[in-house]
Amino acid sequence: MRHFDLIVIGTGSGNSIVGPEFDDWDIAILEKGLFGGTCLNVGCIPTKMYVHPADLAYGAQLVGHLGVDAAVSTVHWREIRDRIFGRIDAIEAGGRDYRTSERTPNITVYTGTARFTGATTIDTGTGETITGDRIVVAAGGRPIIPNVPGLSDGAVPFHTSDTIMRINKLPTSLIIIGGGYIAAEFAHVFASFGCKITQLNRGASLLSKHDSDISATFTQLSSERYTVALNCDIQRVARTPGGGVIVETISPDGPVTYEAAMLLVATGRQPNTDVLDVAAAGLATETDGRLVVDEYQRTNVEGIFALGDISSEYALKHVANHESRVVAHNLKHPEALIASDHRFVPAAVFTHPQIAAVGMTEQQAKAAGVDYVVSRQDYGGIAAGWAREDTTGFLKLLADPTSGKLLGAHIIGPEAATVIQPLIQAMSFGQSARELARGQYWIHPALSELLENALLNLPLHAEQG
Numbered sequence: 001m002r003h004f005d006l007i008v009i010g011t012g013s014g015n016s017i018v019g020p021e022f023d024d025w026d027i028a029i030l031e032k033g034l035f036g037g038t039c040l041n042v043g044c045i046p047t048k049m050y051v052h053p054a055d056l057a058y059g060a061q062l063v064g065h066l067g068v069d070a071a072v073s074t075v076h077w078r079e080i081r082d083r084i085f086g087r088i089d090a091i092e093a094g095g096r097d098y099r100t101s102e103r104t105p106n107i108t109v110y111t112g113t114a115r116f117t118g119a120t121t122i123d124t125g126t127g128e129t130i131t132g133d134r135i136v137v138a139a140g141g142r143p144i145i146p147n148v149p150g151l152s153d154g155a156v157p158f159h160t161s162d163t164i165m166r167i168n169k170l171p172t173s174l175i176i177i178g179g180g181y182i183a184a185e186f187a188h189v190f191a192s193f194g195c196k197i198t199q200l201n202r203g204a205s206l207l208s209k210h211d212s213d214i215s216a217t218f219t220q221l222s223s224e225r226y227t228v229a230l231n232c233d234i235q236r237v238a239r240t241p242g243g244g245v246i247v248e249t250i251s252p253d254g255p256v257t258y259e260a261a262m263l264l265v266a267t268g269r270q271p272n273t274d275v276l277d278v279a280a281a282g283l284a285t286e287t288d289g290r291l292v293v294d295e296y297q298r299t300n301v302e303g304i305f306a307l308g309d310i311s312s313e314y315a316l317k318h319v320a321n322h323e324s325r326v327v328a329h330n331l332k333h334p335e336a337l338i339a340s341d342h343r344f345v346p347a348a349v350f351t352h353p354q355i356a357a358v359g360m361t362e363q364q365a366k367a368a369g370v371d372y373v374v375s376r377q378d379y380g381g382i383a384a385g386w387a388r389e390d391t392t393g394f395l396k397l398l399a400d401p402t403s404g405k406l407l408g409a410h411i412i413g414p415e416a417a418t419v420i421q422p423l424i425q426a427m428s429f430g431q432s433a434r435e436l437a438r439g440q441y442w443i444h445p446a447l448s449e450l451l452e453n454a455l456l457n458l459p460l461h462a463e464q465g
């Protein structure tokens with residue numbers, strides 16, 4: 001049985017652990033699918049490469065009120081798809097080639113579905129079992145398929161985020177089940193490209209984990225743009241004779257059936273711990289199946305670390321990358337461990353309007369009994385918002401009224417994911433609202449004035465005001 005200094009399972013953020021400082025370690029990298037993992041191949045990057053042309057196409061439909069008549073005549077789906085995956089597939093192949101080539105002679109790649117057979121032994125899925133002094137579990141997650149007749153039994157063809165970006169032809173209509181990030185982003189892409197969208201969500205609002213004001217605004221705007229069914233219980237999915245799909249639901253008003261040419265299931269993701277048989281290694285899991293880790297990314301089993309979606313409560317690439325840097329350091333410096341920093345984890349939803357958030361929502365602040373004040377600045381109240389005639393976007397800030405430190409920031413509107421960054425920085429470095437607002441210039445008349453105004457409008461206690 002071959003023995004390694006280090007085994008890494010998964011080539012998403014796990015792959016970036018192995019830099020030149022590990023050149024003198026004998027390392028096995030185990031990957032069952034595409035090199036580079038979810039973000040590169042089926043996640044962040046291709047979705048955002050679709051979102052950009054979608055933003056342009058939808059934007060063209062929205063400029064009439066600015067005095068410009070514009071129209072999108074044709075969306076060349078195949079050309080967009082092939083441009084996106086022409087780039088991504090080459091990066092995937094390059095990454096695999098690098099790890100299997102003579103340029104990384106200390107690395108052995110096993111292409112198979114790995115599973116633990118003991119605390120230090122792994123069946124690589126290639127017919128070979130290996131052992132390691134240290135193991136990093138970075139095997140991510142996969143889409144959850146609800147236990148609904150027609151879906152879970154495989155009777156009806158449907159897509160998940162893993163497959164829908166590679167389809168050959170833009171469907172005329174699409175039912176999306178789910179109300180989270182993936183549903184929001186694909187609804188925007190396909191609606192912008194002219195596809196009739198029906199979104200079916202179990203809960204009472206879309207993006208319900210966001211601040212309730214953001215979630216309510218987004219739910220309202222989406223409902224004006226395409227069909228959104230809320231409090232919707234999916235009963236059964238079936239094929240239509242024409243090759244489409246019907247979804248039978250129970251709504252608060254009774255049974256409703258929806259029909260479309262294609263179906264996308266976007267009802268959350270689950271960690272891959274079951275496939276890996278982590279119990280065989282004695283690894284502890286949370287109730288949702290994620291691996292339990294401490295602040296140093298160590299599992300309960302000596303020598304086994306975990307990172308990213310398989311262990312993190314934040315299924316976000318910037319978190320997985322941060323944790324992989326922590327694991328890389330801790331593997332090399334067991335005498336001087338560093339901890340992951342999860343204090344202020346931001347996230348953005350690249351939909352329309354764009355949404356970005358960091359820190360506490362108002363509902364979380366209330367539940368935690370935290371003393372807070374709120375300020376809200378509409379895009380429509382700053383010059384850059386006048387230029388856009390924006391009527392729906394806003395920033396909502398939560399701050400500690402005594403210290404002036406920011407507790408949370410929530411934006412819905414143009415370029416939210418970029419506009420929010422100074423607030424993330426202020427929270428991370430402990431700057432107060434006052435310091436941030438008045439310790440620097442704000443370019444006039446840029447979208448960042450949204451922040452300046454909201455910061456100055458916080459009803460802080462006198463000494464902070």
Ligand SMILES: Cc1cc2nc3c(=O)[nH]c(=O)nc-3n(C[C@H](O)[C@H](O)[C@H](O)COP(=O)(O)OP(=O)(O)OC[C@H]3O[C@@H](n4cnc5c(N)ncnc54)[C@H](O)[C@@H]3O)c2cc1C
Nearest residue numbers: 010012013032037038039043044114140308309315316317
């Ligand atoms: C559609 C979509 C859009 C997203 N957009 C964003 C975004 O805009 N911004 C953002 O921050 N995050 C986004 N995310 C989330 C982000 O992609 C993930 O948080 C991130 O990729 C997780 O990285 P990871 O290294 O933990 O896991 P992954 O990248 O999933 O890597 C895990 C790897 O392990 C392999 N593997 C699994 N099981 C085994 C096994 N048994 N044996 C061998 N190999 C195995 C898998 O094949 C995979 O390659 C998106 C996710 C999706 C699905």
Ligand SMILES: NC(=O)c1ccc[n+]([C@@H]2O[C@H](COP(=O)([O-])OP(=O)(O)OC[C@H]3O[C@@H](n4cnc5c(N)ncnc54)[C@H](O)[C@@H]3O)[C@@H](O)[C@H]2O)c1
Nearest residue numbers: 146178179180181182183201202203266267268315348349
């Ligand atoms: N821009 C980004 O950063 C980005 C983009 C995409 C995905 N992601 C990550 O991937 C994760 C997974 O995304 P997701 O959208 O699949 O999950 P999610 O947890 O964000 O949302 C799942 C949604 O599906 C709904 N749902 C669950 N079961 C249902 C059912 N049976 N019928 C109807 N609705 C049902 C839930 O109410 C919820 O609205 C996200 O939490 C996020 O961390 C991030």
